[in-house]
Amino acid sequence: MELYRKHRPTSFKEVLGQEEIIGNLTKLLKNGGLPHVLLLSGPSGTGKTTIARILKAKLGCSDRDYEEKNCGSVDSPIGMIRSIDGRMRLSPMAGKCRI
Secondary structure (H helix, E strand, O other), X not given: OOHHHHOOOOOHHHOOOOHHHHHHHHHHHHHOOXXXXXXXXXXXXXXXXXXXXXXXXXXXXXXXXXXXXOHHHOOOHHHHHHHHHHHHOOOOOOOOOOO
């Protein structure tokens, strides 16, 4: 197993350097007012994927209903957005939500 996967944070308390987004997400989760869409952006290595995976676990999303996209390596961004939009309209397959 790669070192970065082995030591990837598994809770918001373990994530370093992202206090503002962690605080905002924690408040939203407590109040039950999560927006329909969240966009995590920033330079490589800032914790976008880690935060998304922790959020997936907190929301009870299954692996079948979770998908990661790297928008920087896509040939047709419009086509990717249409594809995501089409899938997000479907109900979750196994979990409580679709991410």
